[in-house]
Amino acid sequence: MRSIKVVIPFKLDCAKSRLSPVLSSAERQDLALAMLEDVIDAVSGLGDVTILLKDPPSEPGTFDRLISRPGIHSQIDILDCPLELDPALNLLIEAEVKRGWPSDLLIAMADLPLMTPSDLEEMVGTPGDVVIAPGRGGGTNLILIRNPKFRVSYYGLSFLKHLQMAADLGLSAGVFESFRCGSDVDEPSDLVEVMIHGRGRTPELLRSLGFSLSGVRERSRAEISR
Numbered sequence: 436m437r438s439i440k441v442v443i444p445f446k447l448d449c450a451k452s453r454l455s456p457v458l459s460s461a462e463r464q465d466l467a468l469a470m471l472e473d474v475i476d477a478v479s480g481l482g483d484v485t486i487l488l489k490d491p492p493s494e495p496g497t498f499d500r501l502i503s504r505p506g507i508h509s510q511i512d513i514l515d516c517p518l519e520l521d522p523a524l525n526l527l528i529e530a531e532v533k534r535g536w537p538s539d540l541l542i543a544m545a546d547l548p549l550m551t552p553s554d555l556e557e558m559v560g561t562p563g564d565v566v567i568a569p570g571r572g573g574g575t576n577l578i579l580i581r582n583p584k585f586r587v588s589y590y591g592l593s594f595l596k597h598l599q600m601a602a603d604l605g606l607s608a609g610v611f612e613s614f615r616c617g618s619d620v621d622e623p624s625d626l627v628e629v630m631i632h633g634r635g636r637t638p639e640l641l642r643s644l645g646f647s648l649s650g651v652r653e654r655s656r657a658e659i660s661r
């Protein structure tokens with residue numbers, strides 16, 4: 436099997452703005468870092484990892500502990516790129532093409548705190564020139580790119596867009612359906628799933644911020660309170 440390079444795009448400044456009804460700006464940054472930690476734990480067995488960073492953090496050393504924890508054996512690099520999500524990722528893809536496509540690329544969003552190494556093993560076993568793990572509601576949570584012709588186009592109905600882009604290029608697309616990989620954390624109601632199913636740093640942080648499951652389940656959803 437070909438080797439895999441993992442790319443995690445990450446933005447700390449104004450991170451997770453859709454959670455502003457329930458979390459302050461500093462808390463959202465802490466949450467973004469906790470989710471990044473859980474994502475690194477899930478992906479680090481697959482190969483080397485590049486964190487594609489939008490804006491260098493104001494506090495030096497923000498990432499030091501995250502990337503040099505015991506149990507993390509892969510190489511983790513931080514690559515600064517001020518561009519928006521798509522141009523930053525497509526520039527990185529083109530750089531890999533110029534290098535002769537030494538590894539396949541797995542692009543993993545940093546807001547997937549439920550994802551586990553065994554989910555990813557299953558995804559990597561899925562055939563296709565491109566394999567996509569959709570997010571709930573039509574987004575794209577993970578893309579495994581095995582063919583260097585593919586480029587990304589996130590936001591909007593990006594799952595369907597990515598399938599169409601693969602078809603337009605004549606590439607085969609595998610779809611990896613997974614509850615854990617499909618659960619990205621964007622809206623306050625997504626925090627419920629983290630409290631119920633999370634096992635890592637993210638539910639721990641939410642508990643330390645005072646969140647708990649209220650024990651009530653209304654309109655088919657458990658409720659959390661703070």
Ligand SMILES: Nc1nc2c(ncn2[C@@H]2O[C@H](COP(=O)(O)OP(=O)(O)OP(=O)(O)O)[C@@H](O)[C@H]2O)c(=O)[nH]1
Pocket residue numbers: 443444445446447449450451452453454487488489518519520523543544545546621
């Ligand atoms: N490198 C880079 N990463 C980004 C950028 N915008 C978002 N990301 C990352 O891409 C992933 C998905 O982004 P979103 O779910 O929109 O996260 P977000 O922008 O922090 O959240 P909202 O402000 O609520 O949209 C997360 O891992 C983000 O950290 C960007 O402009 N550059």
Ligand SMILES: C[C@H](OP(=O)(O)O)C(=O)O
Pocket residue numbers: 570573574575576588589590591593594619621
């Ligand atoms: C990046 C974007 O994430 P969302 O904010 O839609 O979860 C997408 O999946 O296309």
